[in-house]
Amino acid sequence: MSTTLSDDLTRLSAVQMADRLADGAITSEQLTQAHLDRIVRLNPTLNAYLLVDPEGALATAREVDRARAAGEDLPRLAGVPVAVKDIACTEGMTTTAGSRMLADFVPPYDATIVTRIRDARMPILGKTNMDEFAMGSSTEHSAFGPTRNPWDLDRIPGGSGGGSSAAVAAYLAPLAVGSDTGGSIRQPAAVTGTVGTKPTYGAVSRYGVIALASSLDQIGPCARTVADAALLHEVLAGHDPMDSTSIDAPVPDVVGASGTTDLTGLRVGVVREISGEGFQAGVQARFDEALDQLRALGAEIVEVSCPHFGYAMAAYYLILPSEASSNLARYDAMRYGLRETPEGSPSAEQVMAASRDAGFGDEVKRRIILGTYALSSGYYDAYYGQAQKVRTLIARDFEAAFEQADVLVSPTSPTTAFALGDKTEDPMAMYLNDIATIPANLAGVPGMSIPSGTADEDSLPAGLQILAPAMQDQRLYAVGAALEARLRETQGGYVIEQAPEIEVRA
Numbered sequence: 001m002s003t004t005l006s007d008d009l010t011r012l013s014a015v016q017m018a019d020r021l022a023d024g025a026i027t028s029e030q031l032t033q034a035h036l037d038r039i040v041r042l043n044p045t046l047n048a049y050l051l052v053d054p055e056g057a058l059a060t061a062r063e064v065d066r067a068r069a070a071g072e073d074l075p076r077l078a079g080v081p082v083a084v085k086d087i088a089c090t091e092g093m094t095t096t097a098g099s100r101m102l103a104d105f106v107p108p109y110d111a112t113i114v115t116r117i118r119d120a121r122m123p124i125l126g127k128t129n130m131d132e133f134a135m136g137s138s139t140e141h142s143a144f145g146p147t148r149n150p151w152d153l154d155r156i157p158g159g160s161g162g163g164s165s166a167a168v169a170a171y172l173a174p175l176a177v178g179s180d181t182g183g184s185i186r187q188p189a190a191v192t193g194t195v196g197t198k199p200t201y202g203a204v205s206r207y208g209v210i211a212l213a214s215s216l217d218q219i220g221p222c223a224r225t226v227a228d229a230a231l232l233h234e235v236l237a238g239h240d241p242m243d244s245t246s247i248d249a250p251v252p253d254v255v256g257a258s259g260t261t262d263l264t265g266l267r268v269g270v271v272r273e274i275s276g277e278g279f280q281a282g283v284q285a286r287f288d289e290a291l292d293q294l295r296a297l298g299a300e301i302v303e304v305s306c307p308h309f310g311y312a313m314a315a316y317y318l319i320l321p322s323e324a325s326s327n328l329a330r331y332d333a334m335r336y337g338l339r340e341t342p343e344g345s346p347s348a349e350q351v352m353a354a355s356r357d358a359g360f361g362d363e364v365k366r367r368i369i370l371g372t373y374a375l376s377s378g379y380y381d382a383y384y385g386q387a388q389k390v391r392t393l394i395a396r397d398f399e400a401a402f403e404q405a406d407v408l409v410s411p412t413s414p415t416t417a418f419a420l421g422d423k424t425e426d427p428m429a430m431y432l433n434d435i436a437t438i439p440a441n442l443a444g445v446p447g448m449s450i451p452s453g454t455a456d457e458d459s460l461p462a463g464l465q466i467l468a469p470a471m472q473d474q475r476l477y478a479v480g481a482a483l484e485a486r487l488r489e490t491q492g493g494y495v496i497e498q499a500p501e502i503e504v505r506a
Helices: 005-010 014-023 028-046 052-067 111-117 164-171 184-194 224-235 280-297 305-328 350-358 362-375 379-406 427-434 438-442 473-489
Strands: 049-054 082-085 124-128 175-179 193-199 219-223 268-270 300-304 407-411 447-453 460-466
Touching: 005 028, 005 124, 014 028, 014 052, 014 224, 028 049, 028 124, 049 164, 052 124, 052 407, 082 111, 082 164, 111 224, 124 438, 164 175, 164 184, 175 224, 175 280, 184 193, 184 447, 184 460, 193 224, 193 473, 224 300, 224 447, 224 473, 268 280, 268 379, 280 300, 280 447, 280 460, 280 473, 300 379, 305 362, 305 379, 305 427, 305 438, 305 447, 362 379, 379 407, 379 438, 407 473, 447 473, 460 473
Parallel strands: 082 124, 082 175, 268 300, 268 407
Antiparallel strands: 049 124, 175 219, 193 219, 193 447, 407 460, 447 460
């Protein structure tokens, strides 16, 4: 496929786009149109976007161009396009959460993160595909069809935010917003060769974000470089009085940290419980090589033990379904969402049952049933209560580990991207993809995945996860930026640039 000027524009980093816009070398309208053209060409194959808004995106772009021409002082990312995971409410734009239940839902207001994106004067290209209500690790549980991985169209792009990761990896957006409940930003980043950050819990507002598990959900940036992710993180983060869990504290200097090149004196902890046995050989090999590069950058590598991490997945799959059962009870066919009316004179309960049966997919039903059972009389203390105790032990493991190390590292996902359909019939096999990412959500600490190279077995991307103490998000960006630059130098190029050109399918 020949390279066009539009393709050249889409292959710039967000930092480069912002610089060229500020210099007047390009316009936001040109940049936005270039992405829209690429979306038209490739989205039918990838299914990364559920909704594209060319009119709205171009209107914002033209407004930015007029303001810049008039000499207005604009935000750093003004005019740089962005995609938003279809879990955040967007006024006047359909918001589905990947579910038939909300197929026709048009919110009357914007989520806080969407308001902040609009205030940053960033054109919103559209809404990205996702596992239904963010339940999944492959984006195969979307009611609107799976998203495909740009590296291999027969493989998954991760989940639940596979639409955002695929859009960024395929140059259909320079930046995207994701949500991370148990790894749904970081795991997709790992398997698509991109960068994804889960900020500290409460650092980014969840107001207007459709809830899965309220004590675990966190919004964060998806990008192709650490510096790009830092710029979007800065836009999204900050206190919001509309969110009772929002942290009222200054946003850490993630943008400044993303310029770090030297890690001398930094203590990097390798978590014994989330590496080694059970991880794909190529993924582990790239992780071990990354540790060597961290040493070369001046970091001290220490091994730490987090003994309760082995119980994290079991605790997570009691806490998450329990909270999901509660949150999804609002979809009762009485107030909004899908309504199915059985024949005859059905009762309200019959309408509710028919609507929930038609509106929810199998994975959502599975988790609602599990969560309702765990919360039921006689079982609450035995299941949900015990899981919360394990959660406390995991948080204590983190506290002890961060006394020995400034950051912790592990592979992000145990394998590279698996084939579409491989694990849809085996929920436990699907759940194991989040084994390395879940502990951070249970403890509320920030995490980031950066590309660590490609695995020898299949030439597909692997990811390295960086974890930091709560409200120390800048450490993720410092370590990520330094290691990213080092790996680019030693591996002979940037991981995402090694991806094969997408073959457009009819």
